[in-house]
């Protein structure tokens with residue numbers, strides 16, 4: 208099993224554990240590397256990192272590097288949304304993720320609930336589910352330029368509510384064109400997550416992204432990294448065995464180092 212996880216959240220954003228608890232839990236699980244990647248500041252959301260905490264966050268992880276560096280490689284990451292406002296200085300890596308998209312001059316959340324997403328599609332996209340998907344993947348395609356991300360987080364997060372019936376036909380030509388464009392725009396410079404967070408939280412039967420998207424990534428020479436997106440220390444490395452099998456089935460190149 209891969210023993211490195213670079214997508215975890217602490218009390219600095221919406222996780223429940225201190226960074227130190229995450230590091231010691233990863234050591235306890237026999238991990239060789241752990242990255243903390245709290246949500247970068249975003250003006251319109253309440254669960255991201257506060258502006259005033261940014262320095263303290265970087266300092267705390269530097270302290271953990273010194274304290275535990277002989278037992279585990281500790282990295283200071285950040286998960287930046289397309290609309291995050293943050294200073295990229297001092298981070299070992301950036302995960303670029305889309306949690307919000309813009310339509311008609313308004314910002315809409317992608318991952319709050321099925322009901323809210325349906326309301327957003329009706330209001331922002333005149334009920335056109337594929338216009339919503341097009342805007343989502345267009346925003347994903349711009350993540351690298353906007354945030355400097357090295358890793359693309361949960362590539363098809365918009366499928367979060369598929370078990371609840373909010374589905375997209377991946378063979379729909381508009382949907383497919385949109386995700387292929389997002390891959391083409393980022394594949395040279397970025398690594399793509401195989402993110403198990405949705406399985407841990409009971410939303411998904413499979414990791415992000417889907418099998419069809421994984422196949423497309425392989426066709427484009429894409430590389431992947433396994434991520435738990437853990438919000439509590441128990442979930443570090445969660446479902447990595449399954450994710451690795453999923454990746455191997457499609458011949459994905461897994462890079463679990465930074």
Ligand SMILES: [Zn+2]
Nearest residue numbers: 286304360361
């Ligand atoms: Zn995220």
Ligand SMILES: [Zn+2]
Nearest residue numbers: 214216286436
């Ligand atoms: Zn996350």
